[in-house]
Amino acid sequence: MAKYRVGIIGTGFGAKVHAPMMKFHDGFEVVAIASVSRGNIENTKQFSGIENVYTDWKQMLEQEELDFVVVASAVHLHKEMTLAAFNKGIHVLCEKPMALNIAETEEMIAARNDAGKLGLINHEFRFLPARTKVKQILNSGDLGEITHVRYECTFPSFQSLVSNSRGWLGQAETGGGMLGAIGSHMVDSLHWWTDSSFHEVFANLTTHVPEFKDDQGNVEHRTADDAFQIIGSLENGATVTLEFLSAARQITNSMRLEVYGIKGTLIMLDDNKVFFSSGDAPLEEVVLTPDISAPAEMPAVAARYYNGFNRMLDALYETFKSGKKHPYLSEFEDGQMTQKVLDAVRLSAKEGKKVIVG
Numbered sequence: 001m002a003k004y005r006v007g008i009i010g011t012g013f014g015a016k017v018h019a020p021m022m023k024f025h026d027g028f029e030v031v032a033i034a035s036v037s038r039g040n041i042e043n044t045k046q047f048s049g050i051e052n053v054y055t056d057w058k059q060m061l062e063q064e065e066l067d068f069v070v071v072a073s074a075v076h077l078h079k080e081m082t083l084a085a086f087n088k089g090i091h092v093l094c095e096k097p098m099a100l101n102i103a104e105t106e107e108m109i110a111a112r113n114d115a116g117k118l119g120l121i122n123h124e125f126r127f128l129p130a131r132t133k134v135k136q137i138l139n140s141g142d143l144g145e146i147t148h149v150r151y152e153c154t155f156p157s158f159q160s161l162v163s164n165s166r167g168w169l170g171q172a173e174t175g176g177g178m179l180g181a182i183g184s185h186m187v188d189s190l191h192w193w194t195d196s197s198f199h200e201v202f203a204n205l206t207t208h209v210p211e212f213k214d215d216q217g218n219v220e221h222r223t224a225d226d227a228f229q230i231i232g233s234l235e236n237g238a239t240v241t242l243e244f245l246s247a248a249r250q251i252t253n254s255m256r257l258e259v260y261g262i263k264g265t266l267i268m269l270d271d272n273k274v275f276f277s278s279g280d281a282p283l284e285e286v287v288l289t290p291d292i293s294a295p296a297e298m299p300a301v302a303a304r305y306y307n308g309f310n311r312m313l314d315a316l317y318e319t320f321k322s323g324k325k326h327p328y329l330s331e332f333e334d335g336q337m338t339q340k341v342l343d344a345v346r347l348s349a350k351e352g353k354k355v356i357v358g
Contacts, residue, residue: 003029004067004320009057009081011035011044013095014072019048020302021309024295027317034060036073047299057081066090067320068118074168075175079104086115093120093316097184098335100175102343105336112332118325119332120316123188125271126328127311129289131189133274134257134266135328137286138193142278143261146194146238150258151186157246161209161226170212170222177224179205179342182244187338188330193259196236198341198357203230205349208247230345232357 006028008014015033022028033050034057035041044053054060061069061084068091071081078099085092092112098121099105112119125131137143168174169181191197205225212220230242257268267275267283272291275283294306302309315326325331340357348355 001026002321003027004317005065006030006068006070007060007064007066007090008033008048008050008070008072009036009060010070010072010095011037011047011053012072014070015044015048015050016299016301017305017309018070018072019050020299021305021313023049024298025310025313025317027320028313031066032060032064036077047301058084061085061088061090068093070122071095072122075180076100076168076173078175079108082108082119083111086111086117086119089115089117091118091120091320093122094332094335095122096188096335096338097175097180097342098332098339102336102339105332105339109332109336118319121188121330121332121335121338122312123185123192123330123334124305124309124312125185126189126192126308126330127315128271128308129291130268130271130274131193131308132328133286133288134193134259134268137266137274137276138195138259142264142276143259143266144263146234146236146259146261148258148260149190149194149234149238149240150256151190151241152243152254152256153182153186154244154248154250154254155182155246156248156250156252157226158209158249161247162212165212165214165220166222166224170220170224172223172225177205177226178244178246179225179228179345183228183230183242183345184338184342186242186244187341188334190234190240190242191334191337192330194234194236194238196234196238197337198240198344199233199235200354200356201230201232201341201344201348202354203228203232203345203348205346208245228345228349 032052034054069085071094169176206227226246232240259266265277274286277283294303319326344355344357
């Protein structure tokens with residue numbers, strides 16, 4: 001199997017998840033990682049298992065022969081890095097959310113078109129067996145016309161929020177906040193499942209833990225959200241409620257999706273169980289594609305993502321090999337559509353009114 005040469009920008013999620021994941025995939029070779037903040041090189045080598053670490057991402061693009069680049073930096077840097085990669089004629093896999101705003105996504109799409117390369121967004125959760133089953137059921141028409149979707153997620157992160165710095169993730173100006181980190185996944189999946197997109201939103205963004213003080217008395221003031229609530233409707237007429245909370249005290253993550261149609265009902269729980277009801281019959285659990293387990297030697301942080309991420313890499317490899325994009329991969333146009341929703345949500349929360357997504 002021919003290997004595609006990968007360069008990764010970002011030593012957080014990029015080093016801890018992307019690099020190990022690709023290291024254990026036969027189709028890819030991570031030849032270099034570049035730090036953005038010029039952090040501890042030895043830690044990066046340990047996390048990623050990659051010895052070739054740059055302290056300047058531009059130097060990596062200049063000196064390495066790469067087939068594609070993973071942009072896994074802070075959101076406010078996505079556009080610059082993506083444009084530089086396309087200028088070098090390299091495919092791009094960009095972390096979500098795609099950019100700070102719609103204007104940036106337009107520049108990124110134009111650069112992709114000029115380069116004639118792939119521009120993809122890393123929505124690996126699309127490939128989880130439960131989510132692909134939701135897609136299959138909605139595509140089948142068994143639910144009939146969709147009338148309402150309720151999508152709720154809670155993270156037990158209160159202790160982390162009060163005990164740790166959030167860095168750029170806590171700052172709105174750098175693209176931080178849970179609307180971008182998790183809301184982008186939720187919006188993308190909703191669009192993908194329904195083959196529709198948001199028409200309008202009325203939203204609330206909240207920062208339940210607005211500051212953190214370290215042992216030396218230094219205070220981190222947070223401007224980005226750690227919770228959101230969105231009421232809206234899709235272009236297909238369905239109504240929607242989306243909700244996310246991170247400042248919660250509980251044992252495990254909790255996620256629930258409910259999709260109501262004129263012919264049936266679908267429930268997905270915690271990304272690992274799907275239930276379906278035809279008409280008014282009782283809900284019955286649906287059989288899913290079996291999970292796949294990470295190699296025993298894969299670092300635990302990366303292993304948590306293996307079930308969806310490895311399947312996404314399979315699709316990415318087949319896309320490179322065949323020249324035809326796998327239908328489940330998220331491309332820049334999908335990222336831009338999600339960005340329109342994020343921009344509208346922020347405007348709605350700021351002005352306290354309903355906003356048409358455009």
